[in-house]
């Protein structure tokens with residue numbers, strides 16, 4: 001993979017480090033963060049040997065097909081705002097892929113930050129942060145299935161790529177620039193406003209389960225299940241997904257009318273009939 005020179009026109013990108021192979025671009029970015037590397041360092045790998053997902057899952061990262069990248073940033077924000085950056089990234093990726101190259105691709109977001117195409121996962125986002133008394137750095141890791149023609153058996157029900165959804169290949173370098181250009185725009189507003197208010201309507205308009213019944217599951221039920229169809233929902237009542245609030249928590253309406261705001265650090269969401 002090569003990097004397009006215009007990536008350096010994007011204000012959030014100051015430095016790019018490219019690996020043919022690494023364990024995980026998030027792990028590399030955190031190591032660079034710990035050793036004092038500058039704000040705006042983007043780590044990109046052609047393949048990862050230990051790609052990480054949320055709640056201890058792995059992220060399949062075959063060579064020459066997907067995008068695996070992590071941005072190290074040192075924003076001056078309260079640690080409580082870190083999860084907001086993940087949601088900005090989700091909107092940026094969803095919009096970057098929308099109708100890309102004249103296709104009819106219309107991505108949706110599965111809260112908090114998976115991107116689905118036709119109900120299957122094409123993108124995962126993993127944000128990690130280092131805090132002491134204040135925020136030291138934040139790493140936003142994005143994995144996009146671009147030209148994958150097949151998936152490991154355990155993912156075949158739930159994963160897709162741009163290729164599998166429209167039968168043609170895409171230029172990864174162009175997608176990388178599109179994603180960070182959009183992210184940059186939202187990130188600058190977020191830093192200025194220190195709030196997600198400006199983007200909640202956009203996020204909710206992309207949310208796959210908006211207005212739909214969902215199961216809210218403690219992570220311990222979801223951990224280990226790469227395939228959400230296999231998560232046991234016995235004894236859990238569905239509730240209605242009402243979108244995110246200005247902190248990025250998901251608002252759920254229970255049968256008795258009670259509204260609950262749930263945090264991504266504590267729960268996973270599953271649709272009634274499968275992944276969404």
Ligand code: BTN
Nearest residue numbers: 024026051052053054124141143
């Ligand atoms: C998830 O599906 O739960 C999140 C997946 C995030 C994958 C990306 S790929 C680039 C970066 N490096 C990692 O190890 N993970 C993220």
